[in-house]
Amino acid sequence: MSKLKNIIKRNKGISKIAEMIIDGSKWAYDNTINRICWIMYSIHPINENKIVICNYYGRGFSDNAKYIAMECIKRKLDYDIVWLVSNMEKNEEFPGSIRLVKYGSFKAIKELATARIWIDNSRKNYYTRKRKKQLYIQTWHGGIALKKIEKDAENALNKSYVKFAKKDSENADVFISNSKFNTNMYENAFWYDGEVLECGVPRNDLLFNNVKETTDKVKDFFNIDINKKIVMYAPTFRKDNNLDVYKFDYEKCIQEFNERFSEEYVMLIRLHPNVFHKSTELNFNSENVLNASFYPDMQELLVATDILITDYSSSMFDFMLTKKPCFIYASDIKNYSDDRGFYFELKKLPFVISKSTEEMIRNIESFDKERYLDQVDKFLKEQGCVDDGNASSRVVDWIENNM
Known part of the structure; x- marks a missing residue:
């Protein structure tokens, strides 16, 4: 016991927390024990x-x-x-x-x-x-x-x-x-x-290597037909954990993607890890809308995804390396920007921005692939991106x- 007291006395950080223990702080108690263990194991x-x-x-x-x-x-x-x-x-x-x-x-x-x-x-x-x-x-x-x-x-x-x-x-x-x-x-x-x-x-x-193997793995996991395409909706979290900002007409957007790109799509919804446990509160009543929030590796999902929809998530910058289409759906831009602020103006990014289902439909209809690719290449060059798969x-x- 005397050795323990000497250790606490010599370490100012522990001494301060030891005082908090007297006041009944469990956090302080747990962390003091961890700090003492650290000192012991450092021998x-x-x-x-x-x-x-x-x-x-x-x-x-x-x-x-x-x-x-x-x-x-x-x-x-x-x-x-x-x-x-x-x-x-x-x-x-x-x-x-x-x-x-x-x-x-x-x-x-x-x-x-x-x-x-x-x-x-x-x-x-x-x-x-x-x-x-x-x-x-x-x-x-x-x-x-x-x-x-x-x-x-x-x-x-x-x-x-x-x-x-x-x-x-x-x-x-x-x-x-x-x-x-x-x-x-x-x-x-x-x-x-x-x-x-x-x-x-x-x-x-992974975005540059073993793309087919990874895509097959993801489709097999969700039991998606190998010939179908994937659109993934992957928004970031809000500090109040509000899910209302994620709700738009998923099925209507899927239908529009089907018509615009002449393919058959399913949608994966991937919530941020901070709120993924609340993902079941969203609407998954359609066989074309699947919950991917519990899938362990986001990067594997990005590889298998043919079109990404996000809001303020940095996944957009990873996904642009694939040169596949990305859309922004953000109905609360002002509130979110006022809270944290952005490094870039949204309108200066390569992605079209939608604030409602109706606006999203119009942006899908008018998507210009050639213009999009030019803007992506310009953006990556301006930011000095060096990702190459190695x-x-x-x-x-x-x-x-x-x-």
């Missing part, structure tokens, strides 16, 4: 071949780290890859060579404290303290962005988040970028002045050179 030697990955605070096998891990496995590198997951039961998508550890557990703290490399796409918990021989790759979870984020939207963020974000950026050794825009965003809005690897976004590699390889090269 253990670092495993020079261990990489610990966290994806969206414990979600499954997806986003940038998935494709970095797969590249390591493809090269048969002798790395102990550990993935921190909240749901240990949903592990069928993980390769057998990846070790799964419960996110937030004491074992997860031990794995992080003794790893050579961390990979994350979100901010780490406050109690993590990077050791001298450890490296931290921050992939983030987007490239080119529409919504202002981090320091550029600081007034809309929780103060405690800003504190942790600054600490996370201070810990990072390298950020992964897919464009000049992305690099400038890190340097100006992420409280970060370290190395940026402008190599492309690993998750976007980002994962470049990141693993960095890992091998620095391991």
Whole structure:
């Protein structure tokens, strides 16, 4: 007991939280215990071949780290890859060579404290303290962005988040970028002045490679006829979790796509992970409208999608790499813009904008593919986009050179 008291006394952060424990704060108690565990496990030697990955605070096998891990496995590198997951039961998508550890557990703290490399796409918990021989790759979870984020939207963020974000950026050794825009965003809005690897976004590699195999996989999962086309509606979330802004006449739009492009379409609806649990409240009474909110990998859905409808989601910038049509449906532009602000004026993007079902129908009817492709190429060039299907390889090269 005396040793524990000495540890608390020596660490100012723990001392402050220890005071909160006296006042009965469970959050403070839990995090103090985690911080003490971190200090204890930091005595253990670092495993020079261990990489610990966290994806969206414990979600499954997806986003940038998935494709970095797969590249390591493809090269048969002798790395102990550990993935921190909240749901240990949903592990069928993980390769057998990846070790799964419960996110937030004491074992997860031990794995992080003794790893050579961390990979994350979100901010780490406050109690993590990077050791001298450890490296931290921050992939983030987007490239080119529409919504202002981090320091550029600081007034809309929780103060405690800003504190942790600054600490996370201070810990990072390298950020992964897919464009000049992305690099400038890190340097100006992420409280970060370290190395940026402008190599492309690993998750976007899939948009260039194995397209048919991935498309077949998605259609098989949803039992979609191989000859049918897919239009996906994938909006971002609202801070009040309101679903009304997502509701328009899906069936009518599907019919219009059928006529305009002389194909037969089905629609997948993919809500943002922050509100996907509410997706069943939408109208899925038609055999042509399917709920894709629970599908594990958004990038696989983008590969299989022939037409994307979104609002303010950065998925539009990933999808434009495929050169396939993208439409914006946004009925609350002013309210949303006033809350966060945009990096680009919507009207200057390559995508036509609709605020109602009727306007969407008119925009589908008048879609000009040649004009759209010209605008997409111009936009990608202006933003200095470097995605080419080889980002994962470049990141693993960095890992091998620095391991």
